[in-house]
Amino acid sequence: MKETTLRAKSSKPLSAYRLIQALLGALFAAYLIWRFYNVFLDGTPSYGADSWLRFAISGVVLGSVYALIAIGYTLVYGILFMINFAHGDIMMLGAFSGYFVFEALEKIPSPVIDNPNQVFLNAHPVISVLLAFIVGATVAAVSGYFLEKIAYRPLRGAPRLVPLISAIGASIFLENAALLLFGSQRHDFANPVQITRGEGWNIPINGEVVILPYTGVLTIALSILILVALYVLVQRTQLGRAMRAVAENKSAAALMGINVNGIISRTFIISGALAGSAGVMWGIHLGLVYHMVGFIPGIKAFTAAVLGGIGNIPGAMLGGMFLGIIETMGPAYLGMSFQLKDVLAFSILVLILIFRPTGLLGEVLSEEKV
């Protein structure tokens, strides 16, 4: 309601701006259609169906990881109206935790009759993977909790730019702490053999074989599970209701007896757990962890959150999925080099910020923001 009246008021003086916006939109759409003709209809297509399937698979896998991280940005923004720029580094801590769990389990002997050199990691892959996720999510959740307590809580009530600067400081701190602790080299994530990276089910298509990787399926399945759990938590539980109440109106929430700071802490714990799980997925599926591993996915997920409408949970899920797919299919579709996928993702961020800052699903303005 409020939003529409604001829009209605501003539409008149901005009509020239709107015209340009519509024009650019039309041009862009025309370009996409022209690309469609080029890619699919004009003579020999540059990519076969097998390639597109490959792009789609990696897009959905990447997208489900982005979705998990993006929700953390959106939850925190929804409650504190700040961008937690250290969120990607929380994911990095989760990834390292998973890495160390696998490293440790790989050193525990678990001999069986036909293989005396068997190790725990390969003897019990399900337990190992579960353990990696539990430890990764826990470490990240605890880090998120302390991050808020140390870097943001003392600045409650300060102008909005102040915690933002603190967030950037926290991010630099975490990256350098990891650099000191774990070194600058890239660590190879040692998966259980059952989910060796690159192996998977073979899908024959077009006379070619496309691999549906085990790690990808694991990532997608776990993401969906976590997203459903989160949805139930937010929509169906007392904690979820309290979180939504605090996001909307902190003093009214306090009058209900809701401890606002407690809810904010829990929001950071939940966001951290999601980012930590995403970090472990990242490690298992892509294989490398190092102190800056959270940086690019962090920014991508932020883009995804903005894309979906920051503060909006389904928006973050959708934005993450959308961005993952755009990133893998976009370069092929637009005939660009795959090296430019990051450029593509960030161009989308810039375009969204310019033309539709409320994101795809739009933001419901709360009283505090109006």
Added chain:
Amino acid sequence: MAMLEVNDIHTYYGNIQALNGVSLKVEQGEIVTLIGANGAGKTTTLRTISGLLKPRQGQIVLEGNDITETPAHDIVYKRIAMVPEGRGVFARLTVAENLDLGAYSRSDRKNLAGDLERVFSLFPRLQERQKQYAGTLSGGEQQMLAMGRAIMSNPRLLLLDEPSMGLAPVLVDLIFDIIQQINKEGVTILLVEQNALMALSIANRGYVLQSGEILLSDTAESLKNNEMVQKAYLGIE
């Protein structure tokens, strides 16, 4: 011992002083009204009592216990509920969820069904609209929801901040009837109003607040007949 005693509170917004030594008392079972012009400090007084603002000086005493330092989210556990100015309903939550959050502080969950029925009998409209988002309700319905939500916490003292604000006269009558009804059921009421005539007509006693200070305090009857009050707040020349 008075149920609520406010002793000489001074409340500030940053460096701006809003209350300059406000004192008042509410006895068990009373309806007490706090009237005054826009900006007099009525809302600030209620927000200080409910813990949303901390006074720089002075005490809030509930049945002999100092609750000045009690954080806002613990006040409802002392069975004080507030219906804030502008209602403060959660627009993006449904009516049912709003009422549910009203009972957030309750540990006696088994009594909730009965209390919900009581709220629905006071405000049948809310029962019809249970599944709707609170943001889609009319102003009057939102006021009902805010009051219903407060009742769900099973308060002994209810603080109401301008419940008649922006409502059509029929609805104002309805809301005031219900305030009286809630009071008859044993809830003590501190009512802030700009609609001084209405407030004085249902209150036992009243305080007149001006520029952050208590100007007058008397029975509602005497205040209604007070020449100064008539001139300034009742629009009677």
